[in-house]
Every structure is written in structure tokens, then in C-alpha cells.
Amino acid sequence: MKNMPSEKNKKNQIVDSDAKDLYSIADLAGELGISTRTIRFYESKNLLSPERVGNTRVFRKRDRARLLLILRGKRLGFSLRDISEYLSLYDTDETQAHQLALLRTKVDERLELLENQLADLRTTITELKEIRELARTGAPDI
Amino acid sequence: MKNMPSEKNKKNQIVDSDAKDLYSIADLAGELGISTRTIRFYESKNLLSPERVGNTRVFRKRDRARLLLILRGKRLGFSLRDISEYLSLYDTDETQAHQLALLRTKVDERLELLENQLADLRTTITELKEIRELARTGAPDI
DNA sequence: CGGCAGGTTGACGTATACGTCAACTATGGT
DNA sequence: ACCATAGTTGACGTATACGTCAACCTGCCG
Numbered sequence: 271m272k273n274m275p276s277e278k279n280k281k282n283q284i285v286d287s288d289a290k291d292l293y294s295i296a297d298l299a300g301e302l303g304i305s306t307r308t309i310r311f312y313e314s315k316n317l318l319s320p321e322r323v324g325n326t327r328v329f330r331k332r333d334r335a336r337l338l339l340i341l342r343g344k345r346l347g348f349s350l351r352d353i354s355e356y357l358s359l360y361d362t363d364e365t366q367a368h369q370l371a372l373l374r375t376k377v378d379e380r381l382e383l384l385e386n387q388l389a390d391l392r393t394t395i396t397e398l399k400e401i402r403e404l405a406r407t408g409a410p411d412i
Numbered sequence: 413m414k415n416m417p418s419e420k421n422k423k424n425q426i427v428d429s430d431a432k433d434l435y436s437i438a439d440l441a442g443e444l445g446i447s448t449r450t451i452r453f454y455e456s457k458n459l460l461s462p463e464r465v466g467n468t469r470v471f472r473k474r475d476r477a478r479l480l481l482i483l484r485g486k487r488l489g490f491s492l493r494d495i496s497e498y499l500s501l502y503d504t505d506e507t508q509a510h511q512l513a514l515l516r517t518k519v520d521e522r523l524e525l526l527e528n529q530l531a532d533l534r535t536t537i538t539e540l541k542e543i544r545e546l547a548r549t550g551a552p553d554i
Numbered sequence: 555c556g557g558c559a560g561g562t563t564g565a566c567g568t569a570t571a572c573g574t575c576a577a578c579t580a581t582g583g584t
Numbered sequence: 585a586c587c588a589t590a591g592t593t594g595a596c597g598t599a600t601a602c603g604t605c606a607a608c609c610t611g612c613c614g
Contacts (some may be wrong), residue, residue: 292434294466296600306601307563315561324436325570326601328465349560438570448571449593457591467600468571491590556614563608571600578593584586 293329317354352376435471459496494518
């Protein structure tokens with residue numbers, strides 16, 4: 271992932287998120303270190319549905335909280351599609367029973383994938399160490 | 413007062429003010445038949461204080477209600493300065509006692525002014541009728 | 555390697571907002 | 585007539601938002 275323009279971040283670091291209840295797209299992008307372009311992209315993927323005042327998006331606290339969830343999900347390695355499914359349950363299931371079940375399923379899947387990758391990586395490292403040891407002791411050609 | 417561009421009104425006539433709680437400057441201008449320029453002018457006269465989301469004004473229902481009061485005051489012939497004084501009391505006096513007293517004072521002043529103008533107009537009309545009668549009967553030159 | 559999918563970003567034309575500096579209109583007073 | 589005031593409006597340069605159409609980057613798979 272590429273770095274965002276630093277002047278944009280610098281411009282918005284004074285945003286006091288605790289006191290505000292309305293945010294522009296530039297406010298959120300600057301605060302969270304993503305581009306306005308990315309926020310609009312997420313909306314096009316139905317991850318976000320901010321209000322429009324005139325033609326301009328206006329975000330409420332709950333939109334900001336939702337965006338924070340999206341970013342956290344991404345950091346944990348979930349796809350936007352997974353996150354979207356999760357959030358659509360968040361939107362509709364007041365008891366959150368199905369939401370928790372889905373979350374466990376997704377987390378299990380993700381853990382399994384990461385553990386497989388970890389095992390692969392360990393295997394690769396072990397094999398490389400073995401090859402290095404053979405090269406050092408002058409053992410048979412590989 | 414000049415007419416506003418009719419295409420602007422036409423564009424915004426579908427605004428459902430009862431359901432919304434946030435308005436853009438163009439929303440309000442279109443709905444109320446004034447220009448965005450005039451709304452910004454009122455703000456510069458401290459008659460209005462809308463929120464900013466980013467650099468953009470966002471108006472809440474109470475801002476809209478306040479703007480309606482301003483326009484009503486103007487229709488009754490009050491100056492913007494009078495209206496501003498009235499509204500500043502509206503902002504600070506929860507019991508509205510001073511507000512009502514000031515309103516009565518302002519209305520009395522306005523009525524007195526209008527009644528004086530009415531008396532002047534009646535006098536002028538009476539004098540013109542007298543001159544017309546003299547011209548018709550051939551009485552002494554004026 | 556190439557292809558694909560996911561995710562992000564860029565280019566760009568259009569629209570609207572903004573603030574500043576004036577200009578215009580109407581009214582009243584001298 | 586001129587001047588002052590109140591109220592509105594215009595011109596204009598700047599900034600940012602918007603949506604559309606691509607392009608780019610990364611990782612994975614065959």
C-alpha cells in the first residue's frame with residue numbers, strides 16, 4: 271500500500287473528532303490516513319452510505335465508526351467483501367447472534383490460512399538452512 | 413428586489429423539508445426563493461451561524477427556522493439590524509420576557525412610522541383633490 | 555511467465571462552494 | 585441634485601467535491 275500525501279495529513283491533524291458530529295470526506299480521509307478517493311471507492315462497494323447535503327457527502331459519527339471498523343478489518347487481513355458481509359449483518363441483526371457466529375467463522379478461516387502460511391514459511395526457512403549447511407561443509411551437489 | 417434565477421428554483425423544488433435535518437446552502441436558497449449570495453450576506457451580518465463541514469456550510473433545521481424568521485421580519489418591514497437584535501435575544505433569553513418586550517417596542521415603532529406615512533399620504537391626496545377642484549371651477553390662480 | 559482478482563489511485567471534465575472586492579438598487583435626508 | 589445607508593447582487597479567482605474511465609500495483613495461481 272502506498273503512502274498518502276503527507277501535506278493532506280498535516281492539514282487535518284487538528285480535527286477534534288470527539289467534539290464533532292459531522293465530518294466532510296476530507297476530514298475523515300485526513301484523520302485516518304486514507305484518500306478521499308478510497309472513501310468514495312468504499313461507498314461504491316456499498317461498505318459506506320453517507321448522507322448527501324446537496325451533492326456533497328456528509329458523514330456522521332456512525333459513518334466514521336463504520337469506516338474505522340472497515341480499516342480494522344483490512345488490517346486483520348479480511349477482504350472488503352468479507353467486511354461488507356460482516357457489516358451488513360451488523361446493520362440488520364440487532365441481537366448480533368449471527369454476527370458473532372459469522373465473525374468466528376471468518377476468524378477461523380483467516381487463522382487457518384495464516385497458520386498454513388506460517389508452516390510453509392517455516393518449512394522454507396528450514397530447507398534454506400539445510401542447503402546453507404550443505405554448501406558450507408562441501409557436501410554433495412544439489 | 414430583483415427576481416432570482418428561475419432555473420435555480422426549479423432545480424430545488426423537490427426538496428422535502430419535513431423529512432430532512434441537514435440542508436445545503438443551495439437547498440435553502442432554492443426552497444425559500446433567495447440567493448445563496450444573500451444567505452452568505454446574512455451570515456456576514458451575524459443573522460445566521462451555520463456549521464461548517466470542511467469549508468462548506470451545512471444548515472440544520474434550527475438554522476432553516478431562523479432563516480424563515482428573518483424573511484418574515486423583512487416582510488413586516490423591519491430592518492436587518494432590528495431583526496438581528498430581536499434574534500440575539502431569542503438566542504439568550506430562555507424565558508423570552510425581554511424578547512416579547514422588545515418585539516412590542518419594535519412593532520409600536522413600526523406602526524407609528526406607517527401611520528405617519530398614512531397620514532401624510534392622506535394629506536397629500538386631500539390637497540391634490542382641492543387643487544383639482546379649483547382648476548375645474550376656474551377659481552383664482554395658484 | 556501471464557492472467558486474474560482485489561484494491562487503490564490517477565486523470566479529467568464538470569459543478570458548486572468559498573471569500574473578496576465592488577457595483578447596483580432603493581430609500582430617505584439635506 | 586448629491587450623499588449616506590441598507591440591502592442585494594455580480595465578477596472573479598481559488599478550492600474542493602463529484603463521477604467516469606482507466607491505469608496501476610500486489611498477490612496468487614496455473
